[in-house]
Amino acid sequence: MPALLSALSWIFGRLKLGELAGFVIKKIAFSKIVLIEIAMFALMVIYFGALLAIANFLFGQLFDIFNFTKSLTSPTGGNEITSIALAVLSSLGVFKAFWDVFNLYAPIFISLFLMIGAKIGIKLLEKLRYSISGLIKTYV
Incomplete structure (x- = not known):
């Protein structure tokens, strides 16, 4: 049995499968790193898109509030006291200044x-x- 093991180790040593296995493992690790970088870039684009969407939403809400206050100052408003108070503020230029x-x-x-x-x-x-690259280095 030891002769068979030494013969197999001699054959595998001659075929240099250890170097081939190392080469394949390095290529797999490189492809994992490339996939992780692509995923991180996609996450970054999504994150910045979400930031812009939040800013757009906030400004949309502010403009809706502005249009609501404009509609309150119209002469066809339902509440006369509120309409008069907002008309006074509007004539003083408070809304325009804001x-x-x-x-x-x-x-x-x-x-x-x-x-x-x-x-x-x-x-x-x-x-x-x-953290992900640390996990890759741990398992490779």
């Missing part, structure tokens, strides 16, 4: 929101990538 300031500072607020969200997202995705 929207002028809002339009002036909206790009700054959007940029801050997106920068903070992007920083959080990048840190999360980076930690996820390191």
Whole structure:
């Protein structure tokens, strides 16, 4: 039996299957890393798309509130006291001043929101990538 094992080890040593197995394992690990990077890029694109959708939603809600206050100041409003109070505020220019300031500072607020969200997202995705790559190194 030992002669048979030594003969088999000599044959496999000559065929260099160990190097072939190492080569195949390295290619499999590389393909896993490439797939993980593609998945991480897709997650990043989805995350930033969600951030933009949230910003779009918030501004849509603000414009809906603005249109609601405009409809309250119309002469056909249901409540006379509310209509008069809002008409006074509108004639003083409160709503126009608010929207002028809002339009002036909206790009700054959007940029801050997106920068903070992007920083959080990048840190999360980076930690996820390191943990997955650490698992790959452990099993390969």
